[in-house]
Amino acid sequence: xxxxxxxxxxxxxxxxxxxxxxxxxxxxxxxxxxxxxxxxxxxxxxxxxxxxxxxxxxxxxxxxxxxxxxxxxxxxxxxxxxxxxxxxxxxxxxxxxxxxxxxxxxxxxxxxxxxxxxxxxxxxxxxxxxxxxxxxxxxxxxxxxxxxxxxxxxxxxxxxxxxxxxxxxxxxxxxxxxxxxxxxxxxxxxxxxxxxxxxxxxxxxxxxxxxxxxxxxxxxxxxxxxxxxxxxxxxxxxxxxxxxxxxxxxxxxxxxxxxxxxxxxxxxxxxxxxxxxxxxxxxxxxxxxxxxxxxxxxxxxxxxxxxxxxxxxxxxxxxxxxxxxxxxxxxxxxxxxxxxxxxxxxxxxxxxxxxxxxxxxxxxxxxxxxxxxxxxxxxxxxxxxxxxxxxxxxxxxxxxxxxxxxxxxxxxxxxxxxxxxxxxxxxxxxxxxxxxxxxxxxxxxxxxxxxxxxxxxxxxxxxxxxxxxxxxxxxxxxxxxxxxxxxxxxxxxxxxxxxxxxxxxxxxxxxxxxxxxxxxxxxxxxxxxxxxxxxxxxxxxxxxxxxxxxxxxxxxxxxxxxxxxxxxxxxxxxxxxxxxxxx
Numbered sequence: 394x395x396x397x398x399x400x401x402x403x404x405x406x407x408x409x410x411x412x413x414x415x416x417x418x419x420x421x422x423x424x425x426x427x428x429x430x431x432x433x434x435x436x437x438x439x440x441x442x443x444x445x446x447x448x449x450x451x452x453x454x455x456x457x458x459x460x461x462x463x464x465x466x467x468x469x470x471x472x473x474x475x476x477x478x479x480x481x482x483x484x485x486x487x488x489x490x491x492x493x494x495x496x497x498x499x500x501x502x503x504x505x506x507x508x509x510x511x512x513x514x515x516x517x518x519x520x521x522x523x524x525x526x527x528x529x530x531x532x533x534x535x536x537x538x539x540x541x542x543x544x545x546x547x548x549x550x551x552x553x554x555x556x557x558x559x560x561x562x563x564x565x566x567x568x569x570x571x572x573x574x575x576x577x578x579x580x581x582x583x584x585x586x587x588x589x590x591x592x593x594x595x596x597x598x599x600x601x602x603x604x605x606x607x608x609x610x611x612x613x614x615x616x617x618x619x620x621x622x623x624x625x626x627x628x629x630x631x632x633x634x635x636x637x638x639x640x641x642x643x644x645x646x647x648x649x650x651x652x653x654x655x656x657x658x659x660x661x662x663x664x665x666x667x668x669x670x671x672x673x674x675x676x677x678x679x680x681x682x683x684x685x686x687x688x689x690x691x692x693x694x695x696x697x698x699x700x701x702x703x704x705x706x707x708x709x710x711x712x713x714x715x716x717x718x719x720x721x722x723x724x725x726x727x728x729x730x731x732x733x734x735x736x737x738x739x740x741x742x743x744x745x746x747x748x749x750x751x752x753x754x755x756x757x758x759x760x761x762x763x764x765x766x767x768x769x770x771x772x773x774x775x776x777x778x779x780x781x782x783x784x785x786x787x788x789x790x791x792x793x794x795x796x797x798x799x800x801x802x803x804x805x806x807x808x809x810x811x812x813x814x815x816x817x818x819x820x821x822x823x824x825x826x827x828x829x830x831x832x833x834x835x836x837x838x839x840x841x842x843x844x845x846x847x848x849x850x851x852x853x854x855x856x857x858x859x860x861x862x863x864x865x866x867x868x869x870x871x872x873x874x875x876x877x878x879x880x881x882x883x884x885x886x887x888x889x890x891x892x893x894x895x896x897x898x899x900x901x902x903x904x905x906x907x908x909x910x911x912x913x914x915x916x917x918x919x920x921x922x923x924x925x926x927x928x929x930x931x932x933x934x935x936x937x938x939x940x941x942x943x944x945x946x947x948x949x950x951x952x953x954x955x956x957x958x959x960x961x962x963x964x965x966x967x968x969x970x971x972x973x974x975x976x
Contacts, residue, residue, distance in 0.1 A: 440842055440845055440846055440849070442497070442498060442499060442500050442842060443499055443500070443838060444499065444500045444501055445499050445500060445501035445502040445503075447459060448831060448834050448835070450820070450827050450830060450831050450834075451827075452820055452821060452822035452824070452827060453520060453521075453522070453524045453821060453822050453823070454518075454520050454521075454524065454803060454819070454820075454821040454822070455819070455820055455821075455822070456518070456818075456819040457817065457818055458490045458503050458504055458505055458817060459503075462490050462505070463490075465518045465519075466488075466505070466516055466517070466518045467516065467517055467518070467564070468484070468487070468488055468515070468516045469484045469515035469516060469517065469563045469564040469565060469806075470483065470484055470563065471483075471484060471515070471562070471563035471564065471565040472565070473513055473515075473565055473566050474565065474566055474567045482513050483513070484513045484514060484515040484565070484806075485509070485512055485513065486507060486508065486509040486512035486513055486514030486515075487508045487509055487514075488505060488506065488507065488508060488514065488516050489505075489506050489508050490503050490504065490505055490506065491503055491504070491506055492504075493538055493540060493815055494540065494813070495538075495540040495541075495614055495813070496538075496540075496614060496615060496843040496846050496847055498616075498838070498839035498840075498842035498843045498846070499838065499839050499842075502817070502839070503817075504536070504538065504815040504816055504817035505805075505815065505816045505817070506813055506814065506815045506816075507807070507809060507812055507813065507814040507815075508812055508813070509812055510809070510810055510811055510812040511809075511810050512808070512809075513807075513808050514805065514806070514807050514808070514809070515564050515565060515566075515804065515805070515806045515807075516564070516804065516805055517553065517564035517568075517802050517803065517804035517805075518802060518803055518804075519559075519801060519802040520555075520800070520801055520802060520803070523555040523799040523800060523801045524552075524799065524800045524801075524821060524822075525799045525800075526623065526625075526795070526796070526797055526823065527796040527797075528625055528796070529625060529823045530622065530623065530624055530625060530823050530824075530825065531621075531622070531623040531795075531797065531821075531823065532620070532621070532622050532820065532821070532822055532823060532824065532825055532827075532828045533550075533552070533572065533574055533620070533621040533820070533821050534618065534619065534620040534621070534818075534819070534820040534821075534828045534831065534832070535550060535575075535618075535619060535816060535817070535818060535819040535820070536616050536617065536618050536619075536815075536816065536817045536818045536835070536836060537575065537576060537616070537617050537619060537814065537815070537816060538614070538615070538616045538617070538814070538815040538816075538817070539612060539613065539614060539617075539811070539814055540614060540813040540814070540815060541614075541811045541812060541813050541814075542612060542614065542811060543576070543578050543610075543612050543809070543811055543814070544578070544579075544810055544811060545578065545579035545580065545809070545810040545811075546577075546578070546579065546807060546808060546809025546810050546811055546814075547575070547576070547577040547578075547586075547807040547808065547809060548575055548576045548577070548610075548807065548809070548814050548816075549573055549574060549575025549576060549577055549586050549805075549807065550573075550574060550575050550803055550804065550805055550816075550819075551568075551570040551572070551573050551803070551804045551805070551806060552570060552571045552572040552573075552574075552800040552802075552803055552821070553568055553569065553570050553571070553800060553801055553802040553803065553804055554568075554569040554570060554571050554590075554798050554799070554800065554801065555798075555799040555800055555801025555802075556569065556801070559801050559802055564802070564804045564806065565806065566806055568804065568806075569590070569599070570590060570804075571589060571590055571797050571798050571799075571800050572587075572588070572589050572590075572621070572623075572797065572800075573586050573587075573588040573589075574586060574587050574588075574619070574621045575619055576610030576611075576612075576617070576619065577610065578610055578612060583609050583610055583612070584607040584608070584609060584610060585607050585608050585609070585610050585619065585631060585633065585638070585639075586604075586607060587603075587604040587607060587621060587629070587631060588601050588602065588603050588604070589601075589602050589643075589647075589794075589797060590602070590798070591651055591791070591794055592798060593789070594789050594791060595787065595789050596787075600649065602643075602647040602648070602649065602650075602651060602794075603647060603648055604639070604646060604647055605646055605647065605648050606639075606646075607631075607639065608631055608633065608638035608639045610633075611633055611634065614847065615840060615843040615844055615847060616817075616836060616839055616840055616843060617633065617634060618632075618633070618634050618635060618832060618836045618840075619631075619632075619633060620632035620633075620635070620828060620832075622825060623643070623795050623797070624795065625793075625795055625796075626795070627642060627643045627644055627792075627793065627794060627795045628640065628641065628642055628643070628795075629641060629642075629643060629646075629795075634836070634840070635829075635832055635836070635837075643794045643795055644792075644794065651791055651794045652788075652789065652790050652791060653785055653787055653788055653789070654785055654788070655784070655785055655788050656782040656783065656784060656785055657782065657783060657785045658779070658780040658781075658782065658783075659780050659781045659782065659783045660780075662780035662781050663780075664778045664780075665778075668775055668778050669771065669773045669774055669775050670774070670775065670776070670777055670778055671771050671774060672770070672771055672774050673768045673769065673770055673771055674768065674769065674771045675765070675766040675767070675768055675769075676766045676767050676768065676769045677766075679766040679767055681764040682764075685761055685764050686759065686761065687761070687762070687763050687764060689757055689759045689760050689761060690757055690760065691756070691757060691760050691762075692754040692755060692756055692757055693754065693755060693757045694752050694753075694754060694755075695752050695753050695754065695755040696752065698752040698753055700750045701744075701745035701746070701750075703744045703745050704744060704745050704746050704747075704750050705740060705741065705744050705746070705747045706747075706748065706749060706750055708738055708740050708741060708744075708747040708748070709738060709747065709748065710737065710738055710741055710747045710748050711735040711736065711737060711738060712735065712736060712737075712738045713732075713733040713734070713735060713736075714733050714734050714735065714736045717733040717734055719731045719733075800821075803819065803821065817835075818831060818835045818836070
């Protein structure tokens with residue numbers, strides 16, 4: 394019952410605050426309705442778009458998804474292997490080759506499109522002959538168009554290892570690959586993968602090598618171009634939209650490193666039992682000073698404090714609510730004697746305080762706390778123990794990791810929450826010049842058109858000044874309204890709390906409501922033994938809330954208008970003030 398009473402009080406104050414916000418909105422809406430509305434005219438000029446023409450560039454693998462694409466690409470319907478769960482995942486996602494429906498730049502230019510959101514997709518295309526980059530530069534380049542953005546999912550490709558398994562089984566996540574490259578994003582993770590599988594020359598096993606600090610993917614609806622270059626001098630380079638984003642060494646920038654350490658810790662070496670690895674110890678010769686009082690309290694009564702002259706010692710802090718009335722349906726026999734609810738004594742608000750006065754506490758200048766010996770350097774310290782090093786029996790040195798395993802196919806094996814991811818203009822070969830030429834023929838043509846169309850589709854910037862937190866409306870976006878108002882209140886309050894209360898009174902009022910609600914909870918716990926807060930009072934509070942919801946708008950309109958006038962006057966005063974140094 395006490396809790397319901399507090400909830401009713403909170404509902405009452407919430408209704409008042411909502412009514413205030415809506416009243417202010419109505420005033421602003423009226424002002425906007427009375428002002429002259431400006432009609433927006435769209436004078437966009439159609440952007441001339443070229444027609445797709447296949448490129449004559451030659452490469453070991455080059456794909457522009459022309460009409461015969463399905464003779465090269467094979468969707469997979471295999472089961473996805475997952476060692477972390479017993480559940481089987483099938484590649485149920487479908488693929489299509491079509492023109493983009495978002496920011497189309499070239500007529501007739503089609504790409505490979507992921508059609509299903511929240512689904513596993515897999516598709517691959519075998520090379521006419523295996524690609525072996527030993528002693529050659531390897532260039533991997535392709536376009537990605539995130540037509541619906543990318544919140545969680547991958548858009549990377551895999552170059553698959555050429556072996557018997559590749560030609561016998563359907564493509565899946567278990568298919569051995571040589572390189573994985575491309576964008577991947579989910580939540581805070583946003584990167585361009587570059588992973589290659591390296592063969593251990595001693596064991597013959599393959600191990601993934603991950604780029605340590607990959608660049609970020611570009612999550613835009615215009616076309617993005619991703620380029621990977623692996624040079625025969627063991628260096629690499631990653632470009633995004635033709636811009637160099639990352640370059641370095643295959644021998645230094647990957648984890649685990651290509652070559653293991655020459656020496657490793659001796660697994661049979663054990664730390665001696667008498668080894669001392671504590672660098673500092675408590676001084677065994679230190680003693681507690683005779684005048685050190687461990688029992689001295691942290692705080693003591695301020696004997697110099699005096700009672701304020703206006704302190705009302707005979708006044709109680711809480712008094713019966715003089716406006717409270719006994720509910721008509723209150724039954725003394727059933728509900729007990731009716732007791733009016735307690736409210737803060739208004740006399741105490743005008744004075745320093747009420748009730749019995751007691752001097753405040755202050756920090757004890759003699760307080761020292763529990764004594765402990767100071768620390769000194771340990772004379773027996775031997776340092777941090779480490780096992781001795783021995784030659785690594787698994788050590789090898791591969792000086793040419795750029796000589797990757799032969800590749801026999803390309804595949805997209807991804808899971809994504811967004812559909813309509815489009816892939817196009819895939820180049821896999823050995824010529825940086827040809828890849829750059831392809832970029833000029835395709836990406837450099839479509840990207841400016843997409844950008845221009847994207848800009849043309851955006852709302853024109855308003856001639857009005859940027860929206861001020863003072864002009865926000867509660868009903869337009871309640872969360873944004875509260876966040877901006879609180880931020881403005883805190884910003885002003887750091888400099889002048891009084892000005893913050895005057896400038897953003899709704900936040901100050903909200904803090905007051907919270908304080909009163911918490912106080913009501915405490916009082917309800919203290920005085921909860923009486924029948925004062927039982928059902929009749931809750932009913933009355935509910936009736937008050939209902940009445941407030943109807944009347945608050947009219948009650949607050951005048952106050953909101955007056956406040957708006959004061960705020961506008963303050964804004965005018967601030968904007969005409971000459972600018973000074975930043976605080």
